[in-house]
Amino acid sequence: xxxxxxxxxxxxxxxxxxxxxxxxxxxxxxxxxxxxxxxxxxxxxxxxxxxxxxxxxxxxxxxxxxxxxxxxxxxxxxxxxxxxxxxxxxxxxxxxxxxxxxxxxxxxxxxxxxxxxxxxxxxxxxxxxxxxxxxxxxxxxxxxxxxxxxxxxxxxxxxxxxxxxxxxxxxxxxxxxxxxxxxxxxxxxxxxxxxxxxxxxxxxxxxxxxxxxxxxxxxxxxxxxxxxxxxxxxxxxxxxxxxxxxxxxxxxxxxxxxxxxxxxxxxxxxxxxxxxxxxxxxxxxxxxxxxxxxxxxxxxxxxxxxxxxxxxxxxxxxxxxxxxxxxxxxxxxxxxxxxxxxxxxxxxxxxxxxxxxxxxxxxxxxxxxxx
Amino acid sequence: xxxxxxxxxxxxxxxxxxxxxxxxxxxxxxxxxxxxxxxxxxxxxxxxxxxxxxxxxxxxxxxxxxxxxxxxxxxxxxxxxxxxxxxxxxxxxxxxxxxxxxxxxxxxxxxxxxxxxxxxxxxxxxxxxxxxxxxxxxxxxxxxxxxxxxxxxxxxxxxxxxxxxxxxxxxxxxxxxxxxxxxxxxxxxxxxxxxxxxxxxxxxxxxxxxxxxxxxxxxxxxxxxxxxxxxxxxxxxxxxxxxxxxxxxxxxxxxxxxxxxxxxxxxxxxxxxxxxxxxxxxxxxxxxxxxxxxxxxxxxx
Numbered sequence: 001x002x003x004x005x006x007x008x009x010x011x012x013x014x015x016x017x018x019x020x021x022x023x024x025x026x027x028x029x030x031x032x033x034x035x036x037x038x039x040x041x042x043x044x045x046x047x048x049x050x051x052x053x054x055x056x057x058x059x060x061x062x063x064x065x066x067x068x069x070x071x072x073x074x075x076x077x078x079x080x081x082x083x084x085x086x087x088x089x090x091x092x093x094x095x096x097x098x099x100x101x102x103x104x105x106x107x108x109x110x111x112x113x114x115x116x117x118x119x120x121x122x123x124x125x126x127x128x129x130x131x132x133x134x135x136x137x138x139x140x141x142x143x144x145x146x147x148x149x150x151x152x153x154x155x156x157x158x159x160x161x162x163x164x165x166x167x168x169x170x171x172x173x174x175x176x177x178x179x180x181x182x183x184x185x186x187x188x189x190x191x192x193x194x195x196x197x198x199x200x201x202x203x204x205x206x207x208x209x210x211x212x213x214x215x216x217x218x219x220x221x222x223x224x225x226x227x228x229x230x231x232x233x234x235x236x237x238x239x240x241x242x243x244x245x246x247x248x249x250x251x252x253x254x255x256x257x258x259x260x261x262x263x264x265x266x267x268x269x270x271x272x273x274x275x276x277x278x279x280x281x282x283x284x285x286x287x288x289x290x291x292x293x294x295x296x297x298x299x300x301x302x303x304x305x306x307x308x309x310x311x312x313x314x315x316x317x318x319x320x321x322x323x324x325x326x327x328x329x330x331x332x333x334x335x336x337x338x339x340x341x342x343x344x345x346x347x348x349x350x351x352x353x354x355x356x357x358x359x360x361x362x363x364x365x366x367x368x369x370x371x
Numbered sequence: 372x373x374x375x376x377x378x379x380x381x382x383x384x385x386x387x388x389x390x391x392x393x394x395x396x397x398x399x400x401x402x403x404x405x406x407x408x409x410x411x412x413x414x415x416x417x418x419x420x421x422x423x424x425x426x427x428x429x430x431x432x433x434x435x436x437x438x439x440x441x442x443x444x445x446x447x448x449x450x451x452x453x454x455x456x457x458x459x460x461x462x463x464x465x466x467x468x469x470x471x472x473x474x475x476x477x478x479x480x481x482x483x484x485x486x487x488x489x490x491x492x493x494x495x496x497x498x499x500x501x502x503x504x505x506x507x508x509x510x511x512x513x514x515x516x517x518x519x520x521x522x523x524x525x526x527x528x529x530x531x532x533x534x535x536x537x538x539x540x541x542x543x544x545x546x547x548x549x550x551x552x553x554x555x556x557x558x559x560x561x562x563x564x565x566x567x568x569x570x571x572x573x574x575x576x577x578x579x580x581x582x583x584x585x586x587x588x589x590x591x592x593x594x595x596x597x598x599x600x601x602x603x604x605x606x607x608x609x610x611x612x613x614x615x616x617x618x619x620x621x622x623x624x625x626x627x628x629x630x631x632x633x634x635x636x637x638x639x640x641x642x643x644x645x646x647x648x649x650x651x652x653x654x655x656x657x658x659x660x661x662x663x664x665x666x667x668x669x670x671x672x
């Protein structure tokens with residue numbers, strides 16, 4: 001009897017969802033559009049960055065350095081300049097992102113104790129890219145220096161810093177986007193859709209009839225969320241599939257663990273949605289709470305786009321309250337590092353805590369009466 | 372069946388119900404009649420355990436809607452004021468849903484809803500949102516009845532429904548009485564009061580009178596006159612100017628009018644109106660209706 005009641009409630013909910021074709025299209029197309037947009041448009045990765053060369057030395061060593069920069073794949077020589085002014089103009093116009101300037105005696109001075117001079121001038125109007133370009137170029141030049149110095153002639157052992165970007169060696173932005181978009185879409189679909197569908201019953205007056213029925217509050221809540229669990233899982237895997245097959249995002253961890261963590265996060269988002277619906281009197285309010293209280297913080301504070309370490313301290317504290325933060329962190333560990341449960345247990349534990357808290361609040365707040 | 376004792380309810384500072392007391396007997400078709408804002412829906416929701424009263428006692432078959440709300444919800448059927456079924460589900464799906472939620476099936480209680488449901492059965496595949504007002508109302512009634520409730524609570528079921536459907540609807544309610552179901556129904560239409568066994572007249576959160584429709588009409592002790600003339604424009608103002616007139620209300624094509632002391636001063640009124648240039652006025656004695664009584668009670672309270 002109880003199971004039959006619940007089942008007919010779930011079936012009714014599923015019918016609402018599948019008959020609303022427009023919402024359904026949005027639900028499935030939105031994640032795909034998002035991942036494609038984030039994957040193709042927003043990219044912090046360095047590939048064929050345009051550089052200009054002002055080679056005052058024109059010797060063997062300077063050629064070597066330029067060849068190495070180009071062959072790394074990160075840089076592409078846009079132009080060679082004969083004067084400093086010409087180079088600065090190109091930089092100002094944005095023709096090039098970075099200029100490489102060699103001192104007149106570059107090659108010969110490499111043998112001298114005070115060393116040779118090469119200068120990188122980057123267009124820092126895009127600060128992030130500029131920093132990455134200079135770092136990369138420095139690394140390449142340093143490599144050249146070590147190789148070209150004769151070991152026996154070396155006066156002292158040089159201090160070698162070798163920076164390597166693990167897990168995302170080419171710093172490809174889309175790697176970062178996939179976990180972020182999954183976190184955002186799932187919380188949006190789960191929390192917003194459930195809170196709207198529960199408040200819709202309040203608004204249309206059908207909640208009055210449901211309350212009068214022998215349905216228990218937990219049956220109403222469970223019946224509401226069950227279809228969205230499946231919908232959200234489908235969404236999670238479609239984002240993941242595009243990430244892996246279109247953008248070649250690595251997936252080195254276990255799919256089982258990924259599913260488990262995603263399911264936990266979906267349940268957390270759903271319980272948040274239920275909680276919102278117990279507070280919001282109508283669909284409009286539910287939607288605004290979901291959008292402003294969930295989506296913006298997810299984008300801004302969870303480390304999805306802006307690194308948490310760069311935030312002011314009080315915002316960093318605040319970001320600890322953002323459930324997506326833990327999901328994104330767990331996803332990255334699983335996907336890029338192939339981490340197991342032993343690595344992500346902390347995130348799993350925190351998300352479980354959130355889930356229990358929201359469920360408790362929702363059940364406590366669920367009104368068996370109209371006021 | 373229902374026992375309401377000095378019930379009061381406020382929304383913030385606004386009083387919705389003030390000190391209501393009445394009883395509904397088992398198997399009765401009980402009407403709550405009053406204009407919009409009289410407090411009918413609030414009263415029903417308190418009886419149904421959907422709202423909490425501020426003070427006073429309510430018993431539904433001996434159960435307290437505050438404490439025993441779970442038991443009450445098992446024995447009542449409720450049709451809220453606005454159409455509250457799922458518009459994107461078909462007629463059949465709506466009925467099936469409510470049947471299974473209440474732990475029953477359409478087949479089990481089909482005899483109860485047969486007469487009503489047969490009228491909408493040809494449209495059973497149609498989404499509920501695409502039904503006419505009268506059909507929506509029949510579907511909502513079927514859904515409220517499907518679990519064979521002992522008490523059926525209908526909040527303004529005939530509002531927004533055409534006259535023919537309204538009349539059919541009352542006929543259905545009388546058939547349901549045959550199954551021993553107690554029905555309380557609210558309506559703003561005074562003419563529907565006569566179709567109830569007993570009615571409570573409500574106004575501004577107070578009950579003016581509880582009685583059978585006949586008793587209510589009999590309570591109107593004065594002689595009632597219907598006054599009409601070819602050009603009704605401002606006739607009511609002219610009548611009010613006559614000193615012996617006590618009350619005068621517009622009722623369709625006539626004015627309903629009583630004289631001070633309840634007697635007959637129709638000839639004097641005729642002369643008075645003539646002096647105002649209103650010839651050919653028709654004044655006749657008429658039978659008071661429930662609405663006349665309602666207006667009279669409103670005037671005294």
